Amino acid sequence: MYAPPNDPAQRGRMTAAHHRAAVQLGVTVTGPETWGWNGRTLGRPARHPAHGDCWLRLDSAPASRRPDAAWEGTAVAAAVLPGVPQPRLYAVDEHRTGGALYHAELSAYLSSPVCSADPVLRAPLELPGRWWASLRTSLAAVSTTVTERVTLRRAWLDQVFPVFLGLPPPVEVEFTAAHGDLHWSNLTRRGPVLIDWEAYGTAPRGYDAALLLAYSLLVPRTAARVRAELAHLLDTPWGRVAQLTAAAELLENASRGDHPELVPPLRAFATALGRAPTSPAVS
Structure with a gap:
């Protein structure tokens, strides 16, 4: 499910790492937490003095097995697919602490909602x-x-x-x-x-x-x-x-x-x- 980690300590570490990334990237968090599948990621709306409304998304992994391939996907896609509608990537921040590596991406905020809050569709969609x-x-x-x-x-x-x-x-x-x-x-x-x-x-x-x-x-x-x-x-x-x-x-x-x-x-x-x-x- 899309929910915070079951372990309160892990939730605290993710929240602290997200706050650190916000400071490093010069943004002010402006909205509620949005957690990914099983608490693997944490995203929040934010405001940047130059870019305006943004989205700050944090991912984490054990520092001993850094998932370079996964974390490079957004930057690579942005570079090779400029004509495909995707959020503009402004900046990336990485930080290692307590045996974990945290990767944060600051992207343009999208005003349109996603088609479903969950990957599995549960109600009909009428799209033009x-x-x-x-x-x-x-x-x-x-x-x-x-x-x-x-x-x-x-x-x-x-x-x-x-x-x-x-x-x-x-x-x-x-x-x-x-x-x-x-x-x-x-x-x-x-x-x-x-x-x-x-x-x-x-x-x-x-x-x-x-x-x-x-x-x-x-x-x-x-x-x-x-x-x-x-x-x-x-x-x-x-x-x-x-x-x-x-x-x-x-x-x-x-x-x-x-x-x-x-x-x-x-x-x-x-x-x-x-x-x-x-x-x-x-x-």
């Missing part, structure tokens, strides 16, 4: 055609970039397909650049602006569209809209691989306690895909 057209343009631009960053590895596909789908791994997989975490909490209602680029990297072609569809399965009406608007990415041999990949990933996450309510529709979703005619891309 221009919203979907913009998303298609953004996903096309992302997929054409070249990056050495990796979102999903082939070895992981080989492992999870048999375990979570009961299927052999795909024989062929085409990898392209992807946002890497495209769900309803990372898309704004106006635009859309795509946020939280820390997972930017290579994944099976069509993965972003497939993941958004998988997160929509509790709302069949919106899931059908995703299928229709992103059919050019989903209704292909590569799109089938991507959809199975998204199902396997969310089922693996559910095995660790994340979004268990998705398990029944994900299993039905994967079963239907598994019955589809074979293609050159899938064994």
Whole structure:
């Protein structure tokens, strides 16, 4: 769930680190706390004397295993995708203390709310055609970039397909650049602006569209809209691989306690895909 850490001491450390980052980056915090999944991140509105309204987001990890790849995603995406709507990144601050490393990013504040407070969609969304057209343009631009960053590895596909789908791994997989975490909490209602680029990297072609569809399965009406608007990415041999990949990933996450309510529709979703005619891309 999107909530503070269960450990009060950890919450205190995150709060203190966020305050330190605000001082270092010269901002005044102006709004309430917003915690990420299981208290992993902490964000708050802030005000900068030059940039105006901003968003200050803090992440943390043990100092012994610094997640460079994850934390560089936002800066890399901003550099290689200037035409894709995303929050402008103003500054970054890192601080090591007490065996932990804290990474803070100061970005432009977005006035538009996100489509859902939770990655899993739970109520129908009525989004205009221009919203979907913009998303298609953004996903096309992302997929054409070249990056050495990796979102999903082939070895992981080989492992999870048999375990979570009961299927052999795909024989062929085409990898392209992807946002890497495209769900309803990372898309704004106006635009859309795509946020939280820390997972930017290579994944099976069509993965972003497939993941958004998988997160929509509790709302069949919106899931059908995703299928229709992103059919050019989903209704292909590569799109089938991507959809199975998204199902396997969310089922693996559910095995660790994340979004268990998705398990029944994900299993039905994967079963239907598994019955589809074979293609050159899938064994």
